[in-house]
Amino acid sequence: MKYYPLTAAQNMHYRWIREYGTQQVSGVSIVASMKAPMDLKLLKRCVLEEYQRYGCMRLQFTKPDKNGEIKQYLSSRIPEDIKTVDLTDKGSLAEADAVMQQWAYKTFDGDNIPMCEIFIVVLPEGYRGLFVHMDHRLVDSSALGVMVSDIFKLYMHYQYGASMPAECADFRKVLERDLARAGDPKRFEKDKRFWKEHFDAYGEPLYSDIQGCGVLEEARRLHGDPKLRAADIERRELFVTVKDHYLEPKPSRRLFNFCTEHNVSMTNLILFAMRTYLSKVCGGQEDITIENFISRRSTHDEWSSGGSRTIMFPCRTIIKPDTEFLDALYLIQQTQNMIYMHGSYDPALIYEEARRRYGTPEDTGYVSCYLTYQPMMTYSTSDKLKKIPMHINWFANGAATKKMYLTVSPNEKGELKFSFHYQTVRLTEHDIELMYYYMMRILFMGIEDSHITVGEMLEKA
Amino acid sequence: MEERFKEILAQYTSLTVEEITEETRFRDDMELSSLDFMTLLGEVEDEFDIEFEETDSVGLFTFGDAVKLIRRKMGDE
Numbered sequence: 099m100k101y102y103p104l105t106a107a108q109n110m111h112y113r114w115i116r117e118y119g120t121q122q123v124s125g126v127s128i129v130a131s132m133k134a135p136m137d138l139k140l141l142k143r144c145v146l147e148e149y150q151r152y153g154c155m156r157l158q159f160t161k162p163d164k165n166g167e168i169k170q171y172l173s174s175r176i177p178e179d180i181k182t183v184d185l186t187d188k189g190s191l192a193e194a195d196a197v198m199q200q201w202a203y204k205t206f207d208g209d210n211i212p213m214c215e216i217f218i219v220v221l222p223e224g225y226r227g228l229f230v231h232m233d234h235r236l237v238d239s240s241a242l243g244v245m246v247s248d249i250f251k252l253y254m255h256y257q258y259g260a261s262m263p264a265e266c267a268d269f270r271k272v273l274e275r276d277l278a279r280a281g282d283p284k285r286f287e288k289d290k291r292f293w294k295e296h297f298d299a300y301g302e303p304l305y306s307d308i309q310g311c312g313v314l315e316e317a318r319r320l321h322g323d324p325k326l327r328a329a330d331i332e333r334r335e336l337f338v339t340v341k342d343h344y345l346e347p348k349p350s351r352r353l354f355n356f357c358t359e360h361n362v363s364m365t366n367l368i369l370f371a372m373r374t375y376l377s378k379v380c381g382g383q384e385d386i387t388i389e390n391f392i393s394r395r396s397t398h399d400e401w402s403s404g405g406s407r408t409i410m411f412p413c414r415t416i417i418k419p420d421t422e423f424l425d426a427l428y429l430i431q432q433t434q435n436m437i438y439m440h441g442s443y444d445p446a447l448i449y450e451e452a453r454r455r456y457g458t459p460e461d462t463g464y465v466s467c468y469l470t471y472q473p474m475m476t477y478s479t480s481d482k483l484k485k486i487p488m489h490i491n492w493f494a495n496g497a498a499t500k501k502m503y504l505t506v507s508p509n510e511k512g513e514l515k516f517s518f519h520y521q522t523v524r525l526t527e528h529d530i531e532l533m534y535y536y537m538m539r540i541l542f543m544g545i546e547d548s549h550i551t552v553g554e555m556l557e558k559a
Numbered sequence: 560m561e562e563r564f565k566e567i568l569a570q571y572t573s574l575t576v577e578e579i580t581e582e583t584r585f586r587d588d589m590e591l592s593s594l595d596f597m598t599l600l601g602e603v604e605d606e607f608d609i610e611f612e613e614t615d616s617v618g619l620f621t622f623g624d625a626v627k628l629i630r631r632k633m634g635d636e
Contacts, residue, residue: 285605363593396595397570431593436613438597 101160101169105276106444107394107409108170108235113446114499116166118336120205124234125495127202129195129219130246131227133487137257138218138226142180144252145216145228149176152245153269154404157236161209170235172270173212182218183229194221195491198229202493206233225489238408239472239492240393245404267399276394280442289443292436293451296414302456303414303464304385305329306376308502308529311383313466321459328462331501335523338498341530345538347512354508356545360424365390365471366431368506370423370544371537372467373415373430378536378556387414389500390434391470394441411437411445412465419553423544426552468500472507494519501525502533560607560633561626567602568622571595581623609633 104112111124149155153172160169185194198219206213213233220226228246237245244266251263279285304327307313317329345353357364373386380386394400394407413434417426452458503519516537518530539559543550565576572589585591591599600611603625609632619625 279605282605284608285601288604288610392594394598396591396598399570432613435593435597435616438594439601439611441594441598442601 099171100270101171102273102277104168104170104235105273105406106280106442106446107238107406109444109446110409111234111406112168118333118497118499120336120497121207121233122203122205122495122497123336123499125202125205125231125497126234126237126239126242127198127229127231127493127495128242128246129198129221129227129229129489129491129493130250131219131221131225131489133224133489134226135224136226136253138182138220140256141218141226141228141249141253142182144249144256145180145218146176147252148245148249151266152248152404153266154236154241155214155232155245157213157269158210159213159235168209175212177212180216180218182220184220186220186222188222191221191223191225191489194219195493198491199493201229201231203496204231221489227489235406237404238393238406239470240395240401240408241404241406244402264402267401267403269403269405272399272403273405276442280444285442289440290447292440293443293448297451297455300385300414300416302327302452303387303412304383305464305466306380306383306386307466308376308379308525308533310379311381314380317462321462326458326462327456328458328464329466331461331463332521332523333461335521336497336499337522338494338496338519339522340494341518341520341527343516343518343534344509345514345516349538349542350508350512350514352545353514353541360427360548362427362431363434363471364506365469366427366434367541368469368471368504368537369413369415369430369434370427371540372469372504372533373417374540374552374555374559375533375536376467377417377552378559382419382553382556384418385414385416387412387464389413389465389468390437391468392438392441408470409441409445410468411441412448413437417552419551419556421552422548423550423552423555424548427544466501468503470503470505472505492517502530560629563606564603564626564629565622567606568599571599579622581621581626583622584620585622585625586620603629607633 114123115121156173157170158173162168185197188194188197213236215231217229219229248263254260255262305314314329318324318326357367369388369390372388376386377383389410390413391408391410415430498519498521501521501524505517507515509515516534520530536559540555543555565579568579569576571591574589585596604610607629615628
């Protein structure tokens, strides 16, 4: 058996498991089903075949050593059977979803155990498909999407004679290459220097909160330090809930068109809206940091090998009020691009550097809001499937390490879905409503007049 | 260098090594996102032992532009 250390992306999840004391923070679950009389025996066979094709599904972790470190390895064992669960007695898909949501809270507790569980599900309203529950160290959302899609492609191949899906890239080979790259001393030094120079140039970041300046003020009082620039992170009450907002197809299209026309990515446009809202509620604060998740998935092998490749980096934006909207977008884009180039660095080292430099108290940080932009994932793999109604739902794992985590993704209807996951101990639905409303005001104010300054937007929004 | 660069590039796009020419555009022809592009530049740095400046990516539109830049960087060092 060959053992490997965790990659930076996997370590991020493992660090959260250790810090928050539960594997629940690393759970990821989805139901992917279609309204069709599927052959369940065949679907089961495809799932079992996928365990062979998509190596990361067999990933396991050793018992922590005396320093708490673990190693990963690929087990050769695949499950003997895949359980089928019939939920047709639930009145509706929504009720069936509620049951599966409970499954998503389940934790994988133990060492050297499988970290992936799949059920074949028979759902109300004629839907059949898969419920998948995994540990995020095995897959990120993109990899999970690729896996589900591959299973359906296999099904289409065996059932309808569609072409056999291409082989998945070897997980082990890609893992070894990632570890080698991260361990390359020249690369490491370049990345380290980039972040060091970043702190040298801009100094200590400043906390900003979705609920305004009062949160930092309270942290200053609590720690007896009126100059403190970081605020406390919630470690105990992790319960999270989800509020989804959908931006209609027409305005969504306008945002996409603006991005294309001005060569700006949707991620950067949304980052701008988030940071400007935070600035607004924090009395015009110019220095705002948001953590942005980046999927290190660019090459063919990286796309089809599975694994957890998503990692977050702080995106620090210091924007003067007289900066025009478009210039501010380009500033954010430039910052993000440089971060992308140094994306093989372990972000844990950035936080360590900040702690070492500024001596911030334990369990404090500079960020309250996190962002992932997920380009549309489609599961349909042939014209035949495209006509079949699908029911796909991502479930919250029930425990959030972050105060507010926004996932934005386009859907098949042409809408932009804004999915806010927030810790209920601190935030209410009203806080989220306000944030979404102002983000939209800010975005459309900007795309209607790209010469408007950030200061004017703060006043008018 | 050009051939090796094409091989690296072909891992990022649906184009084959043979299909990549001086005029092939990163965004329109290869459909590289900014993340893909910057990741590619990082890999190019490691492969050819060069270092890009923050502003180097501005004005890089085609394979030919990038080859010129890499040559200049290799010559500088």
